[in-house]
Amino acid sequence: MATRHVSIASSVGLHARPASLFVQAATATGLPVTIAKEGGNPVDARSILMVMALGAKHGETVTLVADGEGADAALDSLVELLSRDLDAE
Amino acid sequence: MAADAGQHSTFHGIGVSAGIAVGPLVVVTPAPTAPADEAPTTDAAAASALVHGVLDDVAKGLEARAAVAGDHAKPILEAGAMMARDPGLAMGIDNHLQAGKGATNAVTAAVEEICTMFESLGGYMAERVTDLRDVRDRAVARLLGQPEPGVPTLTAPSILAAQDLAPAETATLTTDTCLGIITAAGGPTSHTAILASQLGIPAVVQATGILGVAAGTTVAIDGGVGEITVNPTADEVTMLEERKKRRAAALAGGTGKGATKDGYPVALLANIGTADDAQKAAKQAVEGVGLFRTEFLFLDRDTMPTVAEQTATYTAVFEAFGDRRIVVRTLDAGADKPLKFADLGPEENPALGRRGIRLGMIRTEVMDAQLEALAAAYKATGADVRVMAPMIATQAEAMWFAAKVRALGLPKVGIMIEVPAAAIRSKGILYHVDFASLGTNDLQQYTMAADRMQGELAELLNPWEPALLDVIALACEGGAAMGKPVGVCGEAGGDPALALVLTGLGVSSLSMAPGKVPAVRTSLGLHTLERCQQMAAAARAATNAAEAKAAVLSIADPVLSDLL
Known part of the structure; x- marks a missing residue:
């Protein structure tokens, strides 16, 4: 079980385009990845609806969890993605 | 017959x-609702496979439409398809199926749970519930063996x-x-x-x-x-x-400036809402823009657009029109069109609340940034820019706005007349500014105390209503007394018959959806200013909207009926 903590860099938070890019990347890992806000329940990171409903704002820390082969590398790539201002790109 | x-x-x-x-x-077809007497689910696995198959069909249908849709519709349809295939939605539905809900009720309940979360987030997210419920309606219809709504x-x-x-x-x-x-x-x-x-x-x-x-x-x-x-x-x-042929023939008459038969000029302008609209409208035979709504830059945003971003957009719009005039309305937001970054909270009566200039006077940083960007775009292009504020009701508001606009070196400042108070006392208000533009839709809603979004009140919202014409006449009298132009940028200006009445009342420019300009141009060219004034008097003398229209048509050129 791999776990990562990362602060949302996108200035608009994790919704709209940044959320869509994140969900696509999470789906592409082929692993069941979850995302949770501090103290919140983990939700399926491959679900655009759940990720948007999470309402993670700019600067908030989220926890990513994945299990399976290549989970560490997969989470590292997702952490890298969330550390960029996706909305500005 | x-x-x-x-x-x-x-x-x-x-x-x-x-x-x-x-x-x-x-x-x-209207959307079906999940039947209350639906049989409960006994085999959750089979029901889940059925619902997932249906959602996949819904997604495929939306994707097929997206493939042939235009730029505007494509992302809406693609987002719908993505929602239909969403694993989070599927899981929510499965939970309800396992709890024994029938298929259509499980879909409905799962969708509503997500809608509740979205609505609590407000703004952009709250608007997505429409798309999500559309997916629900399609899935429920398919499960019931009906065509998609x-x-x-x-x-x-x-x-x-x-x-x-x-x-x-x-x-x-x-x-x-x-x-x-x-x-x-x-x-x-x-x-x-x-x-x-x-x-x-x-x-x-x-x-x-x-x-x-x-x-x-x-x-x-x-x-x-x-x-x-x-x-x-x-x-x-x-x-x-x-009739269609006669109409086409009547519309073929010219692309010149708007004027009555005897040459009295009435500028024919376009209403635009985006930079895209500007490119399209600039290619048509219009004398400029009578209403550039700037809301599109602000709504659906979490943060205020930067001065640089606004400047770039305004510059593009101004450049499209060369030396033709562009009347820009500053941000017209309020409780019904809330700004995420400058929300004043819910109000009991949004239409009567802190909207337009009232919001601008509270959130001055939003107004200041917009005016700064408009001034920069004006300096970059030297265009004929005229800036106006929405929802002005008092002289104090007009003075406040005019001082701000002039301090930035913008050449012309005006106000919208949408509030009856501003129409009644337009002389005093026009003392402080260079021009006024009548927003007839809101002016009518406030004159008649009838919500313009409520279809059942359509009778009170008929733009031929003599009370509205009286209020417009008052606004024009004030303009004439001060020697300042009063235009119209509401829907009324695009009606070829009503345009004659407005001209007769003293309006000097008419702004409308660009597609309406040819009919209004032809109509003006068929009638003299004196005839327009007779029409205005006849309409105001009528006891109701239908009579006003009939009185005008009875003294109009017969070709006018082909334009309507």
Whole structure:
């Protein structure tokens, strides 16, 4: 079980385009990845609806969890993605 | 008229987009709801497979439509497909199936749970619930063995009939297959009406009889007078076709500046809402922009657009029009169109609340940034820029705004007259600014105390209402006394007959959807200023809207009836 903590860099938070890019990347890992806000329940990171409903704002820390082969590398790539201002790109 | 036993009939609604069309009726089916007496799920695995298959079909259908849709509709449809395939939604549905809910009720409950989360987030997210419920409606219809609700794919040129149309439903309409639109609800300023007139599709709203007409029936629609003929006779079709030809011939008359028959100038301008609109409108024979709505830059945003971003957009719009005038309205937001970054909280009566200039005077940083960007774009282009503020009610507000605009070196400052107080006391208000523009839609809503979004009040919102004409006359008197121009940028300005009345009342420019300009130009060219003034007097002397219109048409050039 791999776990990562990362602060949302996108200035608009994790919704709209940044959320869509994140969900696509999470789906592409082929692993069941979850995302949770501090103290919140983990939700399926491959679900655009759940990720948007999470309402993670700019600067908030989220926890990513994945299990399976290549989970560490997969989470590292997702952490890298969330550390960029996706909305500005 | 040869009546076609029992089947032939004629009825009226409110014509909101002129033009004539004849074609088969396509009826937009209403969305079904999950039946309360649905059998509970006993085999959750089988039910889950069934629902997932249906959601996949819904997604495929939306993707197929997205593939052939225009730039505007494509992302809406693609987002819908993505929602239908969403694993989070599927899991929510499975939970309800395992708890024993029937398939359609499980879909409905799972969707509502997500909608509740979205609505609690507000703003952009809250608006997504419409898309999500659309997916629900499609899935529920399929599970019930019914066709998907909403606008079907039009394969042949048809006339569309519906209770009302949502923005997402009209997004995919094109003029080659949608010949006309008829709705049972809606009003003259409804979304359907505005979209239809932008696309130049004949449309009639408030035609309650239309839902009783079977799909496939041939229907003729006259969007000018609001008449609908079911199963028209060959003679009637010929008559309408001839009218259509006469209309086309009348509209072919020139692309010059707007003027009455005796040469009194009335500037014909375009209403635009985006930089895209500006590019399109600039290519048409208009004398400039009479209303540039700037809201599109601000709504659906979490943070205020930067001065640099605003400057770039305004510069692009100004450049498109060269030396033609551009009247810019500063941000018109408020409790019904809340700004995420400058929200003042919910209000009991948004239309009477802190909107327009009232919001601008509280959130001065938003107003200041916008004016700074407008001034920079003006300096970069040297365009004929005129900046006006919405919802002015008092001299103090006008003075406050004028001082800000002038301090930045912008050449002309004006105000919108939408509040009756500003119309009644326009002389005093115009002392402080260079021009005024009448927003007739809001001015009517406030004069009649009738919500313009409520279709049932359409009768009180008829722009021929003599009380509205009286209020406009007061505004024009103030303008004349101060020697300052008063224009119109509401829907009324685009009506070829009402345009004559407004000219007669003293209005010096008319701004409208660009598609309406040719008919108004032709209409003005057929009548002298003196005749327009007679029409204005006749309309004001009438006791109601219908009488006012009839009185004007009775002294108008006969060709005018072909333009309506």
